[in-house]
Amino acid sequence: MSTPTMRGAAGLALLLLCTANFLDAMDVSTIGVALPAIQTELGLEATSLQWAVSAYVLGYGGFLLLGGRVADIFGHRRVFLWGLAVFAAASLSGGFVDSGPTLIAARLVKGISAAFTAPAALALLLSVFGEGPARAKALGLFASTGAAGYVLGMVLGGVATIVSWRATLVMGAPVALLTLALAPFVLPADKRRSGPRPSFDWAGAITITPGLLLFVFGITNAASEGWGATPTWGALVGAAALIALFFVVETRHSDPMVPLAIFRKAKLSHANIVAGLFQGVYVGFQFVATLYYQNVVGWSALITGLSFAFGGVCVMVLAPRFATMAQKHGATGLMTLGTALMALGYVVWVLGLARLDPILLAALSQVPMGVGYAMTYPSVQVAALSDVKEDQSGLASGLLFAAFQIGGGIVLAAASAVFAAAPGAGWDTYAAGAAFVAALSVFTLLVAALGPRDRRMPAAVGQPAE
Template identity: 80%
Template sequence: MTLSQSPRGAGLALLLLCAANFLDAMDVSTIGVALPAIQAELGMPATSLQWAVSAYVLGYGGFLLLGGRVADVFGHRRVFLWSLAVFAAASIAGGFVDSGPTLIAARLIKGIAAAFTAPAALALLLSVFGEGNARAKALGVFASTGATGFVLGMVLGGAATIISWRATLVMGAPVAILALFAAPYVLPRDVALGGKRPSFDWAGALTITPGLLLFVFGITNAAAEGWNAVPTWGSLLAAVVLIGLFLVVESKHKDPMVPLGIFRKAKLSHANLLAALFQGVYVGFQFIATLYYQDELGWSAFVTGFCFAFGGVCVMFLAPRFATVAQNRGTTGLMTLGVALQASSYIFWVLAAGHVNPVLLVALSQIPLGVGYAMTYPSVQVAALSDVEEDKSGLASGLLFAAFQIGGGIVLAAASAVFSAAPSMGYDAYTAGVSFVAILSVLVVLFAALGPRGSRAAVPAAYQAAE
């Protein structure tokens, strides 16, 4: 028996799903500030240390499409519960690692678990909230918790590191365990599919999953070792081959893992590309600004984290409201305004860094950045999910989350390359890096403005009747 049919039950379901979403996003960034302490205790070389962060993104980005399709085929609640249990177990195990390889393995397993949890959670949210405004508000809250988890991960990681760096790995476990106990009572049961369950596309899974893994690995490795490194270009070449094979397999399979026709949905395709671009630009800026605040200004990791928390507060409170606006008035205009505000923040940072008080620099750049992110993030989700069938919601969610992860990796690698090469060309590394981000953000604004037009985001009948 579940409670999600009632308004109170729907609220509890939203709380639980948002908690899981917060944990998934938080773990992307929470360990970053603990790296010096990890290196001191485990003796990890610098070349291996970055994989304590990257392993999570590798598992998360590489398994998202598989996670979304598995949830659609085998049941959203079932997959959510199993993957959340694995996430909790890997979190606890992380507190007992005694070497670099075991730490990286724990982080990789957590990332893979998050890749199954995230699309299942979003699909469950769509099942619980069927009506337009209710769904928009729920999506806004869900989006704001994900964005807030990502932004506040550094702050929470810095606070946990005061106790022990191991606390950064373990601190999500209690929340995950509580969610596991509550989930059977508040989440809707998986609806039995009429007729025979769709056959699982193993050929598709065995080509796209390693293809995405190698692609994410290659992009991540490029940020660490450069584009000329054999592991970088070798992985990317293998990824291209596997993804090409995947497209051939999907075009011939009677029940494909990813029906290629889904990419003909204009809103979904535009939203995915925009998600990759605007998230990538933000991650690139965050990387360079973090180095500037710590290395140039001498701020601690904890203080640096609070700089980004300022924008996170904007996201936390404004994203639910903007989701409702996107649902009622359309998404393209709101996304365009959101990325324009973000672009103005990056441009201001380039012009003002070193010329104004650092506290003023943070405040005046984070306000438009936070408001713009609060506009864009939920609008992208509303647009991406507004014209997909309920039995494809997990897949569509997986595509969207994969776009966020892969876009972040690509732009981060490019921004890192500009940042590293700038001094040898006579430019300031920080100015050059953020200038690259600012120029790219202007192009993102133009791309957003070219999106599909509509008076409001359509709500499929399947969702209207979900309750």
């Protein structure tokens, strides 16, 4: 990677991988602000409307482990290209949906395709960039585009909705097709295996994938229908049974889909826990704040989306620098500082609610939240991927992305439950929801601070410490 040509090729590869990562993350939130327009045109009930958002998360979170393992076995570039092609096709089909079921189906397929492209893209990044500062910087850029895609998704969705709500579904297709056209000429070819290809663990796949699907469905359904609804607890019971069976299967398989020894890697396990918690807290806060700004303050969907834009700008500008710092000095300290800043932002929002001007409230809370998110997001990726070898990078990436998606779903369901129960307990709805998020953010800070420490210079990302 020392020649200018290689640097240029690596830079173009990074651009394509970051673009795909941005699209995957953007689609989680971009449709949210278009829901009123969708409901008006398609005549959807509120429960069906919620699944226009949740179907994407269901497919994304449910298939991530399968996507990561498939990429490790069948080739990172091959899986990335096929996944991106399906994503583009599903995006284009969104312009022709004419009913709730077709809309939900298109969103589900997009989520499933993202579950294959995201871990494959991160594994490709590790193979493109050698050890050292170049890899840390590339990882920071990759993390920043993913986080920015999620944070800025609402802004882009608000702009697209001015034209048509269908534009929120279709707008990623041209970018995906351009990326797909360039990727075969830029991304490294999959390595030829010297020995036989590892056998695919079908028993593991048919237990963990529906298990995760049921789990994500259960916690998502709880957000709309409550924890006592039959579909909610039925799905969670089924998920528990399948996931338990999965662990039994994996202990007996010669080449398991998820080698259980991977959970003994301290940095990876700690990073996954922190990822689920801090992303979940952010999703829960976004839920409460969005409703407050629109229902109480009276802001439009576009203005509400713009109120979160500062966080996205912070992530895009600062995340690459924080990734390099995490690589050089260890991720736990930076992770701790990042979660502390985010907790400060949530506490400021709770204390300033109904006391400060909404614009000032948004500004004062977004500064520490944005900087904290920019610190934490790349730090958990550096920590997670520093603990595995390259042949398990797809699986580790799938675990990490799954932690983000499932953590977001769990905390959102819990925040929704607090939000709904607050009036019956005599509490202010928004204050109760925000206080729950703030309290959980302090707990996340404590978990981050208890992470493994580096007693010497950390290993390069993608190479496990000895």
